[in-house]
Amino acid sequence: MKLRYFAWVRERIGKPEEEIEPPAGIATIADLINWLSRRGEEYAHAFENPKVIRAAIDRAHVKADTAISGAREIAFFPPMTGG
Amino acid sequence: MTATIRLQREPFDAAAEAAELRRGRTDIGAVVTFTGVCRAHEGDAPLVAMTLEHYPGMAEAEVGRHVEAAEQRWPLLGVTVIHRYGRLVPGEEIVLVVTAAAHRQDAFAAAEFVMDYLKTRAPFWKQVEYADRAQWVDAKSSDDALADRWKRPGGGREAAE
Numbered sequence: 001m002k003l004r005y006f007a008w009v010r011e012r013i014g015k016p017e018e019e020i021e022p023p024a025g026i027a028t029i030a031d032l033i034n035w036l037s038r039r040g041e042e043y044a045h046a047f048e049n050p051k052v053i054r055a056a057i058d059r060a061h062v063k064a065d066t067a068i069s070g071a072r073e074i075a076f077f078p079p080m081t082g083g
Numbered sequence: 084m085t086a087t088i089r090l091q092r093e094p095f096d097a098a099a100e101a102a103e104l105r106r107g108r109t110d111i112g113a114v115v116t117f118t119g120v121c122r123a124h125e126g127d128a129p130l131v132a133m134t135l136e137h138y139p140g141m142a143e144a145e146v147g148r149h150v151e152a153a154e155q156r157w158p159l160l161g162v163t164v165i166h167r168y169g170r171l172v173p174g175e176e177i178v179l180v181v182t183a184a185a186h187r188q189d190a191f192a193a194a195e196f197v198m199d200y201l202k203t204r205a206p207f208w209k210q211v212e213y214a215d216r217a218q219w220v221d222a223k224s225s226d227d228a229l230a231d232r233w234k235r236p237g238g239g240r241e242a243a244e
Contacts, residue, residue, distance in 0.1 A: 006138055007208035008219050059141035061204065075138060075206075079222030082135070082142075082166065082207030083119055083178050083198055 001068075003036075005046070006077035009053065012046035022068070029055045030064040032074065052078060086150045086162040090142055092169040094176060101181050104161040111160050113187040115194040117180045123173035125220060131212045135168040135177070138206035142166070149200040153182070156196070157189040164197065168207065196233055202226040 037047045056075045161183035184190040209220040
């Protein structure tokens with residue numbers, strides 16, 4: 001699946017997107033954030049406060065307990081400041 | 084009712100967009116035109132520029148969802164939303180919301196509703212450039228509160244009788 005990062009999440013991780021295959025057992029957005037945090041310091045820094053991380057699956061907002069199975073594209077970003 | 088929704092780098096002409104919405108119509112009694120503008124101050128220092136990052140694909144879809152929600156709640160006859168992205172300087176317009184209805188209560192309420200949701204759920208992120216540094220703008224809890232009031236029964240303003 002494709003992961004996309006925006007704003008300071010993107011800056012901390014150091015890339016705008018990547019393709020990943022999460023291992024079995026990673027069921028929800030919260031699980032995915034946990035797993036990503038352990039991939040390296042830059043990920044740990046990006047996700048150090050999971051409460052302020054927002055997520056979208058296939059371009060629609062989802063909550064942390066949403067299942068990721070079947071997702072084609074998952075995005076992580078800070079609270080939005082549009083308008 | 085077909086809505087016009089555009090994301091673009093280029094400036095827009097609010098008056099021209101409102102005129103376009105009204106062209107040839109005699110059923111529209113009220114048009115509300117809201118423009119969001121980049122101010123020279125954000126926080127404690129004057130800003131040089133503001134850059135808007137967005138999530139292409141999701142931004143259009145999310146604005147479309149907000150507009151559909153507005154159309155379900157109020158009897159709208161037209162809606163136009165234009166949101167810019169890229170680097171803007173103080174004084175430049177950022178976002179346009181135009182709503183048209185038979186009566187003004189519906190046009191006013193729908194425009195406010197769309198703006199309140201754009202501020203909190205549309206995937207855009209502002210980064211401001213000061214003279215000596217750049218930093219991301221934090222989302223405001225006051226914006227969340229404004230968006231939340233539309234959820235409570237009677238908390239927003241409903242369709243005109």
